[in-house]
Amino acid sequence: MIIATWNINSIKARLETALAWVREAKPDVLCLQELKCESEAFPSAAFEELGYTCTIHGQKTYNGVALLSKAAPEDVRRGLPGDEADTQSRYIEALFPFGKRMVRVASIYLPNGNPLGTEKFTYKLGWMDRLHAHAKKLLRLEEPLVLAGDYNVIPKPIDAKHPEAWVNDALFQPESRARFRELQILGFTEAVRALAGDQPGLYTFWDYQAGAWQKNNGIRIDHLLLSPQAADHLKAVRIDKHVRGWEKPSDHVPVVITLA
DNA sequence: ATGACATATGAGATATGA
Numbered sequence: 478m479i480i481a482t483w484n485i486n487s488i489k490a491r492l493e494t495a496l497a498w499v500r501e502a503k504p505d506v507l508c509l510q511e512l513k514c515e516s517e518a519f520p521s522a523a524f525e526e527l528g529y530t531c532t533i534h535g536q537k538t539y540n541g542v543a544l545l546s547k548a549a550p551e552d553v554r555r556g557l558p559g560d561e562a563d564t565q566s567r568y569i570e571a572l573f574p575f576g577k578r579m580v581r582v583a584s585i586y587l588p589n590g591n592p593l594g595t596e597k598f599t600y601k602l603g604w605m606d607r608l609h610a611h612a613k614k615l616l617r618l619e620e621p622l623v624l625a626g627d628y629n630v631i632p633k634p635i636d637a638k639h640p641e642a643w644v645n646d647a648l649f650q651p652e653s654r655a656r657f658r659e660l661q662i663l664g665f666t667e668a669v670r671a672l673a674g675d676q677p678g679l680y681t682f683w684d685y686q687a688g689a690w691q692k693n694n695g696i697r698i699d700h701l702l703l704s705p706q707a708a709d710h711l712k713a714v715r716i717d718k719h720v721r722g723w724e725k726p727s728d729h730v731p732v733v734i735t736l737a
Numbered sequence: 738a739t740g741a742c743a744t745a746t747g748a749g750a751t752a753t754g755a
Binding site: 537647 | 739744745753754755
């Protein structure tokens with residue numbers, strides 16, 4: 478079973494790019510982030526032609542997450558629990574068939590948090606605390622679970638070409654990184670580092686500006702966290718870096734795992 | 738270097754991103 482995550486940076490502006498990659502990679506479940514469109518405006522028909530069901534938690538202009546799947550979803554949850562006043566569409570989860578059992582998959586668009594010293598950073602940390610609480614509850618189900626998405630966290634210096642350039646950025650703050658570690662300490666396995674070890678130069682985002690892609694000036698901020706019951710089945714992981722070189726690319730590329 | 742790029746909104750300039 479192939480599960481992927483991809484911050485698409487506007488599904489409407491990137492529809493042909495998204496379709497091309499889905500045709501190429503044929504994921505069973507694709508977690509999308511930054512749709513930048515309302516649920517009703519999501520171009521579902523184009524994906525349905527490829528055999529996918531689109532389960533969407535959209536929002537006008539900003540945010541928006543989706544689960545595209547070959548199988549029908551069950552037990553769909555839209556929105557991260559813990560703050561009824563939070564109107565930002567950054568979380569969707571559902572259950573999908575995985576052999577004779579099921580796997581729960583979440584598509585996560587964690588807040589950026591910049592600039593520091595503002596409510597945006599406070600919101601990021603609060604959102605991470607809510608994610609921690611929800612993840613802890615989900616773990617108690619003792620089922621295969623994959624929390625996939627744009628975490629907007631650079632876990633370690635090895636995850637940036639120029640880590641010193643990020644020391645004043647919300648993505649690389651000790652508070653952000655500690656919360657990402659605390660998630661894993663709950664019992665999650667981070668797919669890329671689990672299989673690639675300390676291999677340097679693994680990035681999932683390259684800024685549009687200043688020739689970042691051409692200089693391979695990237696960061697690794699898109700992650701898949703696996704419950705023990707999912708990690709037991711983790712066979713492969715890859716970062717589809719070549720997609721960043723396509724026409725009209727997102728600034729993020731897909732990260733893909735195989736469970737078997 | 739509050740800039741470069743890119744997108745959405747809406748029709749010019751601003752907000753957001755990372």
